[in-house]
Every structure is written in C-alpha cells, then in structure tokens.
Amino acid sequence: xxxxxxxxxxxxxxxxxxxxxxxxxNLKVMPGESVVIIGGSGTGKSxxxxxxxxxxxxxxxxxxxxxxxVERIDRRAFLRNFxxxxxxxxxxxxxxxxxxxxxxxxxxxxxxxxxxAHSLAVAKLGRVGLGPExxxxxxxxxxxxxxxxxxxxxxxxxxxxxxxxxxPTAGLDPIMAGVINDLIxxxxxxxxxxxxxxxxxxxxxxxxxxxxxMLHGGVVRWAGPVEDMDGCGDPYVDQFIHGxxxxxxxxxx
Amino acid sequence: xxxxDVVSGFFASIGRSxxxxxxxxxxxxxxxxxxxxxxxxxxxxxxxxxRQLMRIGYFSLPVVxxxxxxxxxxxALQIYAGGARFSAETVVPSIVAIGIxxxxxxxxxxxxxxxxxxxxxxxxxxxxxxxxxIDALSTLSTDPIKYLVLPRVLAATLALPVLVLIGDVxxxxxxxxxxxxxLGFNPANYIRNTLDFLEVGDVTSGLWKAATxxxxxxxxxCFHGYNSGRGAQGVGQATTNAVVTASVLILAANYVLTxxxx
Numbered sequence: 001x002x003x004x005x006x007x008x009x010x011x012x013x014x015x016x017x018x019x020x021x022x023x024x025x026n027l028k029v030m031p032g033e034s035v036v037i038i039g040g041s042g043t044g045k046s047x048x049x050x051x052x053x054x055x056x057x058x059x060x061x062x063x064x065x066x067x068x069x070v071e072r073i074d075r076r077a078f079l080r081n082f083x084x085x086x087x088x089x090x091x092x093x094x095x096x097x098x099x100x101x102x103x104x105x106x107x108x109x110x111x112x113x114x115x116x117a118h119s120l121a122v123a124k125l126g127r128v129g130l131g132p133e134x135x136x137x138x139x140x141x142x143x144x145x146x147x148x149x150x151x152x153x154x155x156x157x158x159x160x161x162x163x164x165x166x167x168p169t170a171g172l173d174p175i176m177a178g179v180i181n182d183l184i185x186x187x188x189x190x191x192x193x194x195x196x197x198x199x200x201x202x203x204x205x206x207x208x209x210x211x212x213x214m215l216h217g218g219v220v221r222w223a224g225p226v227e228d229m230d231g232c233g234d235p236y237v238d239q240f241i242h243g244x245x246x247x248x249x250x251x252x253x
Numbered sequence: 254x255x256x257x258d259v260v261s262g263f264f265a266s267i268g269r270s271x272x273x274x275x276x277x278x279x280x281x282x283x284x285x286x287x288x289x290x291x292x293x294x295x296x297x298x299x300x301x302x303x304r305q306l307m308r309i310g311y312f313s314l315p316v317v318x319x320x321x322x323x324x325x326x327x328x329a330l331q332i333y334a335g336g337a338r339f340s341a342e343t344v345v346p347s348i349v350a351i352g353i354x355x356x357x358x359x360x361x362x363x364x365x366x367x368x369x370x371x372x373x374x375x376x377x378x379x380x381x382x383x384x385x386x387i388d389a390l391s392t393l394s395t396d397p398i399k400y401l402v403l404p405r406v407l408a409a410t411l412a413l414p415v416l417v418l419i420g421d422v423x424x425x426x427x428x429x430x431x432x433x434x435x436l437g438f439n440p441a442n443y444i445r446n447t448l449d450f451l452e453v454g455d456v457t458s459g460l461w462k463a464a465t466x467x468x469x470x471x472x473x474x475c476f477h478g479y480n481s482g483r484g485a486q487g488v489g490q491a492t493t494n495a496v497v498t499a500s501v502l503i504l505a506a507n508y509v510l511t512x513x514x515x
Contacts, residue, residue: 055388079394090389092381104393107400109296154393 004067006031006162006194007052012061013218014047021047023218024061029211034188034195036205036226038240039215040249045198046087048215049164052196053084083155087167089147091139091154098135101125101153124153128183145176152180156187163188165197169204181207202241205229214240216249284476288406291399301404309370309405309471310412314419316369317362321420324357325349325427333436345436346443347450349428354451355514358421359459360507363466366413367499371474374405375495378478379488387479402479406471413467414460421459458514465510466503473499 005028012025021044029035037045050056052063054075063070065078091100098121105112105120112120122132128149139147148168155163165184169177181204188195188208197208205212206226213223214237222234229241239247328349336342378401381387390397425447432438474495481491 050388053388053392055391076394079392082392084389084392086385086389088384090385092386092389103395107296107393107395 008064010062013059027213031194034210036197036209037213043215081161083160084164085151085155087170089151096136097150101157124157128153145172162194169201184208287398291403305404305408309408313366316365317416317420318423320361320365321424322427325353325424326431329428329431346446350425350447350451353424354421354455354459358424359417359462362417362420363503367470371470371495371499372492374474375478375492379481379491382481402475409467409471410464414463417463462510465506469502470499
C-alpha cells in the first residue's frame with residue numbers, strides 16, 4: 001500500500017480580489033522528506049504555506065494532512081507537533097530570547113517551570129550555535145543572523161515532526177546563510193522531521209532539498225528530486241536556477 | 254447622458270461609502286463578540302492582564318491627574334465668573350464637583366487615555382501583524398485574540414474607572430485650590446459644600462461611563478492594530494484610526510450614557 005503523504009495539496013486556488021495567486025496547486029510532501037518550494041517573488045510561495053497552516057483560507061481545492069482534509073483535523077494536535085521559522089524571525093520583541101524559544105512550553109496546559117524553560121531554551125540555543133549569554137537578551141539586541149538562529153531554536157523547541165522554513169536565508173550574508181542552511185539540513189536529518197522550505201536562494205535549495213517544486217503562474221510548474229533539477233529541461237526552471245534575465249519568466253512582473 | 258452618469262456616479266459613491274461603513278461595523282461587532290466569548294473560555298493569561306493593567310492604568314495616572322487638576326481649577330474660575338453675574342458665587346464647590354464627577358472627569362480622562370493608550374496598542378499590535386508575530390503566535394498554539402487582545406481590552410475596561418475615580422478627587426482638589434487660594438473661599442466651607450451636594454449616583458454614573466470608555470479605547474486600539482495594513486504606512490494609519498474612532502465613539506457614548514443616567 002502506498003504511503004500517505006504528510007501534506008497533500010489538490011487543485012488549490014487562492015485569489016486576493018482580482019489577483020489570482022494560486023490557480024490549481026498540486027503538491028505532495030511525503031513523511032520525513034525535505035521539500036523546497038522555489039519561485040520568484042509574488043508567485044504564491046508564502047500564500048501556499050499560510051493556506052496549509054489555516055492562516056489564510058483557500059478559495060477552492062483541498063489540503064490534506066496525513067490523508068485527512070485540513071478542515072477535519074485536530075488543529076491543536078497538529079500545531080503541537082509543528083514548528084516554523086518565519087522570514088523575519090517574527091520574534092516577540094517584548095520577551096527575552098529564552099522566553100521566545102520556550103514560548104510554546106510556557107503557554108502549554110501543563111507549562112514548564114521558568115527554570116526548566118530557561119534550561120531548555122539554553123540547550124536549543126546551543127544547538128543552533130548561540131551561547132547561553134544570548135538567552136537573557138531581547139531580540140532587538142541581536143543581529144539579523146542571530147535573530148534567525150533564535151527563530152530556528154524556537155521552531156525546533158518541541159522537536160516537531162513537521163517544520164516550515166519561510167525564506168530562511170533572506171537578508172543574511174553568504175556565510176551566515178550557509179550556516180543556517182547547514183543547520184536546517186542537520187536538524188531535519190537528526191530529528192527525522194518532514195520539512196517544507198520556501199526560498200529563492202539556490203544554495204538553500206541544493207543544501208536542504210530532497211525534492212523541489214517550482215511555483216509559477218499559480219501552479220507547480222515542475223516538481224522532482226533535487227538531483228534532477230539541473231537536467232529537467234523545463235525552460236522556466238532552467239531560467240530560474242541560473243538566474244537569467246532572458247527566458248520565459250518576465251523579469252519585470 | 255453625461256448628467257445621468259454624474260448623478261449615478263454620485264449615488265454609487267455614497268452607496269460604496271455606506272456599504273464600507275456597514276462592513277466595517279460588522280467586522281467590529283464580530284471582533285468585539287469574539288473578545289467577549291474569550292472571557293469565559295480558558296486558558297486565561299493573568300500575567301498579561303497584570304502587565305497591561307500597569308501599562309494602561311498605572312502609567313496613565315500622571316496624564317489623567319494633570320488633566321483633571323487643571324480642568325477643576327479652570328472650572329472653578331469659570332463658574333465663579335458666571336455665578337457672579339447673578340450673585341451665585343457660592344455654587345462653585347458643588348458645580349465643580351458635579352461637573353468633574355459626572356462629565357469632565359470621565360470624558361477628558363477617557364480622551365486623554367484614548368490618545369495615549371489606543372495609539373500605543375494599535376501601533377504595537379499593528380507592528381506585530383506586519384512582522385508576522387501574530388502569525389507566529391498562532392503557529393505556537395496560542396490564540397492571538399486571547400493572548401494579545403483580551404488582556405488589553407479587559408485592562409482598559411477595569412483601569413479606566415479607577416483612573417477616573419482618582420482623577421475626580423484630583424479635579425475637585427484643583428477647584429478647591431483655586432477656590433481657597435484665589436477666590437477667597439473658606440477651606441472648610443468649600444469641602445462641606447462639595448460633599449453636601451454630591452450624590453452617590455453622580456460618582457457611579459461617571460464610573461460606568463469610564464468603564465464603557467475603557468472598553469472603547471481597548472477595542473479600537475486592538476481592532477485597528479489587528480487589521481493593520483502593510484508596512485509603516487499601514488501601522489501609522491491604524492494608529493490614527495484608533496485614536497480618531499476611539500475619541501469620536503467616547504463622545505457619542507457619553508451622550509447616550511448621559512441620556513440614560515439623566
């Protein structure tokens with residue numbers, strides 16, 4: 001019997017007024033797999049993630065989590081096993097770093113004590129290469145790269161089975177981007193988690209992905225294993241991964 | 254033909270504005286209903302409520318205190334000047350007290366807190382919206398309405414009557430200081446006149462008003478921040494809208510409540 005996809009999108013549509021962002025997206029993410037969704041700015045990568053999470057309501061089509069329509073799943077149970085790294089970090093300014101990292105565990109029905117939560121945060125910060133001295137600082141006191149790492153520590157705080165990474169290297173220098181990419185790959189392999197990453201950074205794609213899906217024109221233009229991407233023969237994928245101005249994708253959108 | 258186009262365009266623009274207003278009213282009513290429904294559903298974030306009580310209540314005390322102090326003082330001078338025209342200067346203590354407690358304390362206190370708190374709540378929640386912190390809360394199994402909105406609205410509703418009560422005392426003191434130091438009233442007589450003419454209903458009607466204004470201040474700050482547009486401009490617009498709508502609604506609610514308590 002075929003394995004049930006962890007996430008499955010079937011003919012997903014989403015429009016904002018006249019602007020049709022998703023026009024029939026079909027995608028499968030298998031358990032334990034790291035899928036990277038690529039595509040230019042404004043092609044609906046973030047909208048796809050937000051539809052899966054229920055932060056945006058899709059207009060048409062179906063989203064299935066472990067084979068069940070997303071409307072019927074226990075959302076609390078789903079979120080308990082879920083982590084997300086946001087593009088800008090989305091750290092809570094008013095809370096110190098350690099409370100950001102252990103936020104979910106402090107708000108749980110049976111919350112950790114402050115001491116336990118602090119220790120856990122320090123351990124998770126260590127896992128992403130940050131020292132314990134960072135734990136008591138506030139997000140505004142950290143550099144962009146450090147904020148990203150704190151966001152990563154928060155995403156893995158509960159060792160989730162499903163993690164989303166939204167533009168994990170956006171705004172970082174190449175060295176820090178490389179560090180974040182390696183960390184994501186290590187963490188996904190170590191935890192055996194299913195990961196969905198959206199990016200337009202090809203280094204991230206090659207470091208993090210098992211499978212790649214390219215969004216263009218509101219649909220998945222091409223999907224396949226990362227090792228097939230360079231030779232897939234799709235002119236859209238070819239133009240995108242080589243960053244050429246000339247090709248079927250208009251440079252000015 | 255051109256005339257018909259102009260006329261129909263005119264009515265269409267009115268129709269769009271009315272529909273927009275009705276839609277916004279509906280969204281606000283749903284938002285308010287959602288907040289109230291969270292009042293009785295756990296979990297409750299008492300720590301957040303405490304922090305907001307400090308921020309909205311305690312730190313607004315100087316603003317409300319100074320506002321009512323100077324208002325009471327000016328009111329004493331005005332009533333004295335007006336009363337002198339028909340030899341009724343002795344009414345100064347009682348009218349200052351009634352004016353402050355029933356009307357000026359809650360309204361001016363409410364407007365000052367609206368300027369200070371509605372704007373800050375809208376800017377804070379709007380920035381959280383723009384920087385995806387509200388989305389992050391949802392993904393961390395925390396309901397943003399329960400965690401962010403309810404404590405702020407509840408804190409404003411609870412804090413404002415206390416602020417206004419303190420403001421009432423300070424406002425009456427403002428009148429007392431001017432009355433005794435500038436207008437030649439006997440201190441003991443001034444206090445006796447104030448207390449003799451003041452009724453419990455005067456104070457409680459002012460406190461009911463204050464609680465209503467507090468709810469409006471919290472609701473408008475949270476509603477506009479939560480539905481903030483993108484970028485700095487969106488947050489700026491949300492902040493302006495929060496203060497303007499809170500102020501106008503406070504004045505409108507004040508009339509309705511005054512009619513009710515009349």
